Amino acid sequence: MSEPRWLTDTEQRMWRALHSLGPSLERVLEQSLDADAGLSGADFAVLVPLSEAPERQLRARDLGLTMGWDRSRLSHQIRRMEQRGLLVRTNCPTDARGTFIELTPLGWQTIEAAAPAHVETVRRYVFDALTADEVLTLTALAEKLGERLGKPGLELCDGTGDSQADDAQAEGAQGDGAQAEGGDCAGSAAAVDTAASR
Amino acid sequence: MSEPRWLTDTEQRMWRALHSLGPSLERVLEQSLDADAGLSGADFAVLVPLSEAPERQLRARDLGLTMGWDRSRLSHQIRRMEQRGLLVRTNCPTDARGTFIELTPLGWQTIEAAAPAHVETVRRYVFDALTADEVLTLTALAEKLGERLGKPGLELCDGTGDSQADDAQAEGAQGDGAQAEGGDCAGSAAAVDTAASR
């Protein structure tokens, strides 16, 4: 095993910013969603596809596929939401295994009331900070990364390709190892990801 | 209340890509971290600051501030990790309320072994897909958004300083911990605009 390709200062800075972005975004959205409509992010995520579906109902299978959710997770979530009266479960006539999830009037009313505040939050915290060009740029970058991350087993694909990545900057940024005896690894760990939290 | 400022198609596309990025990233990191070292993201997040600290120990308070974690969450996490032998708790001599969290040899060995694979994962899934210019661009955008979204956990974060800046790296840890995933509302992206149209 060769020496790990530790991150440069520049890379580290990007990594921290990028890695902390998800939780920050999530935190803000979840909070305002709950404050405005008494919904969790998961609640909202379920309500949206249902509200868009014809008859405001979907098979549990399709709902799960749409959201990329586990069947188990969806089942638990649906059960809780059904108890709160946001939706109901009905039998699927064509497939006895299936279950239809249908929005109740309360569920519809709830998401209808929540949407304006939600979009306003998204605007205020995201789009109001970006120019039109930046939106396009960020779209391209996010989609590129998302595509790569989406493929679970993408271990050895880069060999062939155009890994144009570069390594302009030298590394060796790990200075800090000094204080820790011996192990320069302390620095290395930090180099990867001080903000490794999830 | 005026008409909500619904998202355009272009904005919606960016929103979807951006909003799904966090969960995707987390999923990949968590998975490989667990496969390579038997650690969760939270485990790793705790180990990193400890491994960098002098004497490899920190007060629970400081550790919590560094990561932007709740006291309660930290206490639970520390208890579990102590049971696994990764760290130990000792009394703080100067403040009887305090608790020192200290890395055990096993804990040190664990993170030392985990770091190389972790940084390799980050490279493969993120940096290998980006050019040097893109890294700079993404850094700027992510930092701009992150700033607006507020510091995830850390009160003192980068803006204010604090940083023990030994060397290049350092700089306050951007906590981020905050809450765990929760819904990755890919759908919510849609909702922001779709529910709007009607």
Added chain:
DNA sequence: AGCTGTTTGCTGACGTGTCAATAAGGTATC
């Protein structure tokens, strides 16, 4: 028909994060 494998959905157990309450040590003020 029977056999086999897959799909669909549910459940219980478990790990983790959040919240409220608790306790105890410190600090300020009178």
Added chain:
DNA sequence: GATACCTTATTGACACGTCAGCAAACAGCT
């Protein structure tokens, strides 16, 4: 030194997501 208040850390109850396991229903095949 007694009072009130803040800080620090822990705990238990609860909500949520993941996992393994289950059962019923479908589909394909002989």
